[in-house]
Amino acid sequence: xxxxxxxxxxxxxxxxxxxxxxxxxxxxxxxxxxxxxxxxxxxxxxxxxxxxxxxxxxxxxxxxxxxxxxxxxxxxxxxxxxxxxxxxxxxxxxxxxxxxxxxxxxxxxxxxxxxxxxxxxxxxxxxxxxxxxxxxxxxxxxxxxxxxxxxxxxxxxxxxxxxxxxxxxxxxxxxxxxxxxxxxxxxxxxxxxxxxxxxxxxxxxxxxxxxxxxxxxxxxxxxxxxxxxxxxxxxxxxxxxxxxxxxxxxxxxxxxxxxxxxxxxxxxxxxxxxxxxxxxxxxxxxxxxxxxxxxxxxxxxxxxxxxxxxxxxxxxxxxxxxxxxxxxxxxxxxxxxxxxxxxxxxxxxxxxxxxxxxxxxxxxxxxxxxxxxxxxxxxxxxxxxxxxxxxxxxxxxxxxxxxxxxxxxxxxxxxxxxxxxxxxxxxxxxxxxxxxxxxxxxxxxxxxxxxxxxxxxxxxxxxxxxxxxxxxxxxxxxxxxxxxxxxxxxxxxxxxxxx
Amino acid sequence: xxxxxxxxxxxxxxxxxxxxxxxxxxxxxxxxxxxxxxxxxxxxxxxxxxxxxxxxxxxxxxxxxxxxxxxxxxxxxxxxxxxxxxxxxxxxxxxxxxxxxxxxxxxxxxxxxxxxxxxxxxxxxxxxxxxxxxxxxxxxxxxxxxxxxxxxxxxxxxxxxxxxxxxxxxxxxxxxxxxxxxxxxxxxxxxxxxxxxxxxxxxxxxxxxxxxxxxxxxxxxxxxxxxxxxxxxxxxxxxxxxxxxxxxxxxxxxxxxxxxxxxxxxxxxxxxxxxxxxxxxxxxxxxxxxxxxxxxxxxxxxxxxxxxxxxxxxxxxxxxxxxxxxxxxxxxxxxxxxxxxx
Ligand SMILES: Nc1ncnc2c1ncn2[C@@H]1O[C@H](COP(=O)(O)OP(=O)(O)OP(=O)(O)O)[C@@H](O)[C@H]1O
Ligand SMILES: [Mg+2]
Numbered sequence: 001x002x003x004x005x006x007x008x009x010x011x012x013x014x015x016x017x018x019x020x021x022x023x024x025x026x027x028x029x030x031x032x033x034x035x036x037x038x039x040x041x042x043x044x045x046x047x048x049x050x051x052x053x054x055x056x057x058x059x060x061x062x063x064x065x066x067x068x069x070x071x072x073x074x075x076x077x078x079x080x081x082x083x084x085x086x087x088x089x090x091x092x093x094x095x096x097x098x099x100x101x102x103x104x105x106x107x108x109x110x111x112x113x114x115x116x117x118x119x120x121x122x123x124x125x126x127x128x129x130x131x132x133x134x135x136x137x138x139x140x141x142x143x144x145x146x147x148x149x150x151x152x153x154x155x156x157x158x159x160x161x162x163x164x165x166x167x168x169x170x171x172x173x174x175x176x177x178x179x180x181x182x183x184x185x186x187x188x189x190x191x192x193x194x195x196x197x198x199x200x201x202x203x204x205x206x207x208x209x210x211x212x213x214x215x216x217x218x219x220x221x222x223x224x225x226x227x228x229x230x231x232x233x234x235x236x237x238x239x240x241x242x243x244x245x246x247x248x249x250x251x252x253x254x255x256x257x258x259x260x261x262x263x264x265x266x267x268x269x270x271x272x273x274x275x276x277x278x279x280x281x282x283x284x285x286x287x288x289x290x291x292x293x294x295x296x297x298x299x300x301x302x303x304x305x306x307x308x309x310x311x312x313x314x315x316x317x318x319x320x321x322x323x324x325x326x327x328x329x330x331x332x333x334x335x336x337x338x339x340x341x342x343x344x345x346x347x348x349x350x351x352x353x354x355x356x357x358x359x360x361x362x363x364x365x366x367x368x369x370x371x372x373x374x375x376x377x378x379x380x381x382x383x384x385x386x387x388x389x390x391x392x393x394x395x396x397x398x399x400x401x402x403x404x405x406x407x408x409x410x411x412x413x414x415x416x417x418x419x420x421x422x423x424x425x426x427x428x429x430x431x432x433x434x435x436x437x438x439x440x441x442x443x444x445x446x447x448x449x450x451x452x453x454x455x456x457x458x459x460x461x462x463x464x465x466x467x468x469x470x471x472x473x474x475x476x477x478x479x480x481x482x483x484x485x486x487x488x489x490x491x492x493x494x495x496x497x498x499x
Numbered sequence: 500x501x502x503x504x505x506x507x508x509x510x511x512x513x514x515x516x517x518x519x520x521x522x523x524x525x526x527x528x529x530x531x532x533x534x535x536x537x538x539x540x541x542x543x544x545x546x547x548x549x550x551x552x553x554x555x556x557x558x559x560x561x562x563x564x565x566x567x568x569x570x571x572x573x574x575x576x577x578x579x580x581x582x583x584x585x586x587x588x589x590x591x592x593x594x595x596x597x598x599x600x601x602x603x604x605x606x607x608x609x610x611x612x613x614x615x616x617x618x619x620x621x622x623x624x625x626x627x628x629x630x631x632x633x634x635x636x637x638x639x640x641x642x643x644x645x646x647x648x649x650x651x652x653x654x655x656x657x658x659x660x661x662x663x664x665x666x667x668x669x670x671x672x673x674x675x676x677x678x679x680x681x682x683x684x685x686x687x688x689x690x691x692x693x694x695x696x697x698x699x700x701x702x703x704x705x706x707x708x709x710x711x712x713x714x715x716x717x718x719x720x721x722x723x724x725x726x727x728x729x730x731x732x733x734x735x736x737x738x739x740x741x742x743x744x745x746x747x748x749x750x751x752x753x754x755x756x757x758x759x760x761x762x763x764x765x766x767x768x769x770x771x772x773x774x775x776x777x778x779x780x781x782x783x784x785x786x787x788x789x790x791x792x793x794x795x796x797x798x799x800x801x802x803x804x805x806x807x808x809x810x811x812x813x814x815x816x817x818x819x820x821x822x823x824x825x826x827x828x829x830x831x832x833x834x835x836x837x838x839x840x841x
Contacts, residue, residue, distance in 0.1 A: 019523040307727060328729040337727065345727050348720020350787045359717045360728040362710045371708045414728070 005032040008198050009054075009167055014063030016049055018401065020393030023049045026063075027224040029200070029217055031167065036189065036199045038209045038230065041219035041242055042433040043405025044391040047202050048090055050219075051169045055087045056080040067167075078107075084166035088156050088173050090202070090404050090431070091343055094144045101127035101140035104159045130162050134188055149176045149341055150293045157185060161192070168192065169200045172404065174208060175431045176340075178293045178459045186212050204405070204433050205460075206235050218242055243435040250438050251466030256449040258469065259283035261319070263422050263453060265304060268313030273299040274477035276313070281422075286444060286454045288468030290461070290493050295474040297457045298340050301424045305330045305337045317422070331360065334421035338411055338428055340457070346411045349400035353392050356399045357381045357410050361417040384413040388439060404431045412440065423447065425456045429463060441467055461490055473497050530781055530829070534796050534803070541807040548810060555689055561802035562691040563588070563750040563766070565795065567773035568780075569702045570746030572794040575777055576706075576719045577739050578786030579639060579646035583653035584747040584773055587631045588766035590661040591751035595624035596670040596761025599677035608670060617676040625748045631657055632744020636737035654770070661763035670761040681757030691753045698749065703791040715739060719786030775822075776801050779829040800825075 009031040016024040024046045031037050039047045052058045054065065056074030065072050067083065074080040080087075094103050101123050102109075110126065112119040127140035136154055144152060153176050160168055174182045189199060189212055201213055209216060210230055218225040218241045225241050264280040274296035281287040289297045303310050306324040315322055317333050324330050327337070339345040348356055358365075358381045365377040382395055390409045392402055399407055408431055415423065425444070429437045444454055444467060458464050464471055471488045473480045473496040481496045525532070542549040567584045574581050597608040598620040631653055638649040683690040706712035714735050717725040726732050750769070755761040780797025782789030804825065808818045 017519050019519050305727075326729075326731070327727050328731055331729040339724075339727055344721075345723045346721075348717055348724055348787055350783070350785075351716055351720045355713065355716060355720075359713060359725070359730075362713050366710060371704070372710060372713070374708060 005034055007031065008033050008068060010064075010066040011050070011054065012064050012066075014050060014053060014065075015061045016046075016053060016058060017061055018393075020397065021222075023222050024053075024060075025222045027219060027222070030227070031198045031200060032215075033198055034193050034196045035214040036193065036201050036212055038213035038216040039200055039202045039219070040204075040209065040216055040238065041225075042221075042435055043409070043431075044221075044403040045219040045242075045433075046222040047219060048171055048403060051087060051171055051200065051202070054080070055085060055169060081163055081165070084164075085169070086160045086163045086165040086167070087169040088160045088171060090171040090175075092149075092152055092156060092176075093343075094152055094156070096145040097143060099141050099143055100131075100138060100147070100155055103144055103155060104130065104140070104162060130158055134158055134161065135184065148293055150178060150181055153177055154181060154184075157188070161188070165197065167198050167200070169202075171202045172204070172431055173201075174203060174205065176427075179461075180292065182208065204431065204437075206238070206434070209238075210235070220244060239434055242433070250434075251441055251463075252445060253467070254445045254449045256284045256445065257451070258285050259451060262317070263304075263455070264316040266314045266316070268300070268303065268315065269311045270296075270299055270303050270308055271311040273303075273308075274474070274479075277474075277479045279472055279479065279482065281453050281455060283453055284448050284451045285470070286448050286456065286468045288464040288471040289455065289457045289474060290464055290471050291474035291497060293459065294476075295497075296477040297474050298426055300474070301337065301426060301455060301457060302339075305335055305424060307337075331418065335424065336360070336415035336418050336420035336422070337424040338415050338426060340426040340430075342408060342411055342430075347399055347407055350398055352396045353385065353390070353399050353402065353410055354378060354381050354395040357385060357395075357413050358417065360414050364418075380417065381413070384417050385410060388413055388416075388443065389436065405433055405436060408432055409436065416443075420452065422453045422455065425454065425458075427458055428456065429458075429460065437463075461493070464493075465489065530779065530793060530796055530800075533829070534800055537800060537803050537807070541803060541810070545807070545810045548807060553806065555692060557799070557802040557806045558692045558695065559689045560805065561776075561798045562695040563754045564769055564772045564776060564801065565695050565798035566698060566746050566750040566753070567743075567769055568776040568794050568798050569698055569791065570743035571770070571773045572777040572780070572782050572789050572791060573702065573706065573715055574646070574739050574743050575774070575782045575784060576715050576786060576789045577736060578719045578722070578784075579736070579739065580650060580774070580784075581632075581635065581740065581743045582647065582650040582770050583631065583635060583657055584743065584750075585766035585769035585771075586654045586657035586661065587628055587744055587747040588751040588754065588769060589763050590631070590657045590664070591624045591627050591748040592755035592761035592765050593661050593665040593670050593763055594627055594761070595620040595748075595752055596673055596677075596755050597665075598623060599673045600670065601672045601674055604672035606672075608665075614674070617674070620677060621680075621752060624752055625745055628744040628746075628748025628751070629741050630744070632741040632747075633737060635744070636740030639740060640733035640736040658763070665761070665763045667763060669763075671759065673756065673759050673761075678756050678759050681753050681755070681759075691757070694749070694753065698746070699791055699795050706791055711735065711738065716787055719788075721787075772801060773798075775826045779826060797829075800829075 007030055011029045014024055014027050027046065027050060029050065041047055049058065053060045056076045056079050072083065074083065104127055105123050110119040110122040111117060124140055131138050131140060136158060138151060153173065157173060173185060177185065192199065203209060213230050215227060216230050216233065216238065217227045220242060260283055261280045262283045266278050267276045269275050277300055291297050299308060302308050304315060306326045306329055315324060322333055358377055365373045367373045378395065388409050390413065391406050399410060412428065429440055432440065441463065448454055456468065465488055469485050470482055471493065472482045473493055475497045483492055547553060571581050571584060598615055600607045602614045635650050635653050638644055639646045679690060681691060685693060706715065714725065714730050717728065717730060718732055718735060722732055754765060776797040777789065777794045779800055780793030782794060804822055808821065
């Protein structure tokens with residue numbers, strides 16, 4: 001480590017209330033030049049809120065922000081950008097039907113000529129240079145919606161870097177990236193550090209924190225807990241600070257009885273996405289699907305669930321061949337799908353926590369007058385949310401006001417409410433804090449113990465290895481092989497994927 | 500509270516939190532305050548304003564627009580729009596009226612037609628409304644063309660059809676039973692007012708207590724998420740537009756019965772007044788947000804404005820200017836309510 005560097009950013013005594021919540025209570029954060037500060041805490045601890053205050057998106061109730069020794073107050077994101085602060089947001093908001101380049105230069109398009117027309121050639125060229133300098137292999141003329149979620153995220157990162165900022169806030173930048181891209185991002189971060197850029201790095205992934213961060217600030221329930229050098233602390237100490245209690249094993253595999261085949265897929269194909277995939281999952285089994293982004297995992301389970309129409313192949317549920325033209329049929333067959341991209345296919349941001357939670361289960365609350373039994377609906381939705389510890393001021397709060405991790409938990413509650421026999425989970429712990437992760441793992445193994453079938457797509461190897469009875473490895477739209485719990489390891493999986 | 504995860508924390512609110520709370524209450528109930536303020540203002544300005552008769556009068560005057568606004572509220576919550584309401588109203592009015600003409604009237608449309616029971620024009624009228632709405636819904640749901648375009652087409656077609664059907668002339672001399680829909684009273688309360696109240700309550704129940712209602716909000720909130728949650732989005736969209744058509748048909752019955760004549764030019768620009776009422780009432784055009792009670796208040800605000808400005812002898816031209824300003828102001832107010840920055 002270099003000698004004590006100068007402090008570029010100092011936030012002190014920051015408080016912020018929203019209706020019904022005190023999101024931040026007298027917290028502080030101090031960032032040194034050319035260093036990476038991790039900001040950690042459970043879902044809803046106030047991390048994103050503090051960063052949005054810094055970035056001028058929220059106004060603070062009290063406190064001071066000092067940038068290079070001067071008190072500042074940003075009234076808008078534009079203000080922050082002009083003062084060398086940029087942010088990669090936790091929730092992506094790309095303009096899907098515009099090109100990569102247009103997204104990157106949005107709001108500062110290069111212009112030419114007396115009329116101030118947009119200089120498209122320069123825009124393409126600049127994008128090309130930017131992407132190349134970051135070793136990103138991407139066509140800037142492609143529309144955003146043609147990219148994978150991971151690629152969109154990399155574009156977002158490139159965009160933030162293109163402002164040549166002194167301070168970059170990264171709010172869970174890796175939540176939709178795979179190992180390869182994470183490595184790539186870390187290389188970029190190291191380079192930025194050398195150039196003297198300071199970074200605030202928010203993540204729930206412990207190993208990342210220890211790899212890339214110099215210091216760690218911990219919040220709990222809107223309060224500042226402490227700030228430590230990452231070389232001076234350990235994972236368990238950190239967890240302790242975050243959750244305020246000891247967390248024992250992350251993966252508790254309850255003994256579960258594996259029964260009859262529940263879901264069998266035979267030579268399923270979706271043209272252009274995956275080919276001839278066959279597998280069979282039993283009752284009480286946790287079945288993982290591993291692979292790199294673009295391997296066709298999401299498409300595979302979405303096709304089984306009726307979101308996409310299969311090109312060929314057959315699906316059997318409980319021994320009977322079924323035809324699943326739409327998600328509603330899938331739900332009738334006892335399936336549930338927690339989708340990968342919660343913004344696009346999960347949340348209705350302006351609707352309440354309750355409405356988001358109950359929507360897949362409405363049919364169960366119709367009484368004999370064809371009206372909804374709202375009392376029972378409210379009670380059960382509320383209980384399910386409590387069971388997985390959703391943190392919200394009330395059930396009628398718009399879900400957009402919850403922290404990212406808590407939004408994810410509400411979506412999980414949505415599907416648990418339907419009491420599915422076959423539960424598909426696509427990146428279920430994305431953006432969820434350690435404590436909640438452990439709870440979700442526990443829940444999954446309990447479901448299996450009850451004889452339910454769980455199929456889990458994940459890019460987090462440890463959770464697949466820790467939880468699954470068997471793991472299918474996919475690569476480039478093909479199922480490359482299936483490993484048992486005992487056989488599976490990081491190496492065997494990579495081996496199979498790349499052979 | 501029993502559960503720590505859902506509790507708000509301390510019982511004592513700090514001043515900061517109180518400020519936030521007050522702000523949120525004002526923004527939530529703002530439109531009701533505006534309405535009360537308006538009523539108060541009018542009552543002070545003119546003694547005749549706050550009388551039972553005048554109030555019933557106001558409500559009766561807004562029933563047609565109010566009925567349409569109920570339907571269009573639900574449509575807008577799904578992120579749609581309906582521009583055809585006024586034209587559908589005209590078409591239904593001439594068709595229903597042609598089936599309810601006095602048998603002894605010389606210029607009847609169907610001279611050979613016997614006196615039909617009152618349910619015939621009503622049922623046929625509602626069916627025409629449902630058909631028009633169904634066509635709107637079909638195009639929106641099945642072809643994916645924007646609702647603005649689909650209903651713009653219907654707006655022009657239905658108006659033309661009304662002209663063709665009636666040959667551009669009013670269809671007059673209607674039976675007393677039919678006229679009752681628009682002119683009758685029950686216990687001193689005008690029948691249109693009762694009808695409007697019943698429909699408002701039904702729509703309220705529909706939105707808040709049925710599966711249909713939950714799905715409407717879910718579709719407006721995030722259509723893709725609704726689809727993945729097992730909702731048949733297309734079917735519910737069609738139903739929503741059918742409901743819109745039926746509400747326009749009800750408005751047509753009320754209005755034609757009130758003036759005792761079906762007319763192809765009736766209901767001109769009603770769709771815009773109805774959309775304005777819904778919008779003033781807080782329905783968001785980005786979908787997923789809106790309430791029936793808000794829309795009812797929105798319609799009443801329009802009614803109070805019309806009536807009050809008449810009482811105060813404000814010229815019709817100035818009334819238009821004032822109404823336009825108030826509509827935009829209400830929406831600006833509403834946008835601030837929904838703004839993310841706090
Ligand atoms: N716009 C808002 N309106 C109301 N409440 C909000 C708003 N934004 C955040 N909150 C609340 O403030 C608290 C802190 O949220 P924040 O998003 O900062 O958490 P976080 O630490 O980033 O969590 P996560 O790890 O889940 O992203 C939460 O209780 C949340 O519900
Ligand atoms: Mg966050």
